[in-house]
Amino acid sequence: MRAPLQFVLDFFTGGDPVQPKSVTPTAQPSGLSVSPTDRAADRSTDRSSPAVEQGLPGDAQVPVPSGFTHPTxxxxxxxxxVVVSYRFERSRRKSIGFMVGADGLVVRAPNWVTLREVDAAVQEKGPWIVAKLQQFKERQTEQFQKAIEWRHGAEVPFLGRTVQLCVLERGVGRVHGQDIAPDQILPVTVPPGASVTQVRDAAQVWLKKQAKALFEQRLHHFAPLLGVRWLKLSLSSASTRWGSARNDGHIRLNWRLIHLPISQIDYVVVHELAHLREMNHSPRFWETVGEVMPDYAQRRKALRQAPVDLAQD
Incomplete structure (x- = not known):
């Protein structure tokens, strides 16, 4: 039985929607895709490089595996x-250079170096590149985790605003800070003398419960507008993606979206539902998104700039 196709919305989303390149079908995603400018410049030495994105009969395309994507x-x-989409630039360097930053990987090479040589260097440097990209994400995650002190009275991002963490120890009989409005409280119940980790875990249980209820409500709202049917919702804790969709109707959404404003959550929901019609990022896909969300580009940009980093549990 053929496995369902899946498309993901990576954390490193960026750039404006572009026209997908026409490529030759192959059995499995592999190799490299080349920009039109570089393809023309190195046509004589780089013809054999297969593209990552591959065609299927008709207009459907195989989605590339999740990975790291530079905005440009x-x-x-x-x-x-792991698929690494990176920014390649020509420069006056004397050798090929690799730089990992907030946006991802940038590779620079002098004009006399062919694309074939660049490809070989990237492959040779592959383990280092993947390790550095992952380390960078983990550092961002640690910074975000440290930003929240999982103690009574802490402020926790929730739907674009903040709620106050109110801790109830079992047996005490009341929630500290009960004079605060209920919709401004994140209540948790923990054992007496609970550690910061226990408080965090209890708070995340509450956040995940809120996330699932909200995501289901938004899926039910937008699916009829797009003329699609989703069959299953799962919460994700992925470290590099906001959501994914499979053509069998299974939607996965990162629970940490609950930290963001509803406008950004709705963008991710619509993005994944649109994949139930178009399992690609073709112009027709973006037209589908625009049918119900004409301002999706602004929401997409805001999502890219969101201060919330995805973190592994």
Whole structure:
């Protein structure tokens, strides 16, 4: 039985929707895709490089595996089963250079270096590149986790605003801070003398419950507008993606979206539901998104700039 197709919305989303390149079908995603400018410049030495994105009969396309994507990526490499979309630039350097920053990977090479040589260097450097990208994400995650002190009275981002963490120890009989309005409280119940980790875990249980209820409500709202049917919702704790959709109607949404404003949550919901009609990022996909969300580009930009970093549990 053929496995369902899946498309994901990566954390490193960026850039404006672009026309997908026409590529030759192959059996499995592999190799590299080349920007039109570089393809023309190195046509004589780079003809054999297969593209990551592959065609299927008709207009459907196989989605690339999740990975790391630079906002202005113009080349892609599959490194250790991870697709890394990176920014490639020509420069006056004397050798090929690699830089990992907040946006992802940037590769620079002098004009006399062919794309084939660049591809080989990226593959050779693959383990280092993937490790550095993951380390960068983990550092961002640690910074976000440290930003919240999981103690009574802490402020926790929730739907674009903040709620106050109110801790009830079992047996005490009341929630500290009960004079605060209920919709401004994140209540948790923990054992006497609970650690910060226990308080955090209890708070995340509450946040996940709120997230699932809200996500289901938004899916029910937008699915009829798009003329699609979703069959299952799962909460995700992925470290590099906001959501994913499979063509069998299974939607996965990162529970940490609950920290963000509803406008950004709705964008992710619509994005994933639109994949139930178009399992790609073709112009027709973005037209589908725009049918119910004409301002999706602004919401997409806001999501890219969101201060919430995805973190692994």
């Amino acid at each position: 990526a113009n080349r892609h490499a599959q490194l250790q089963d």
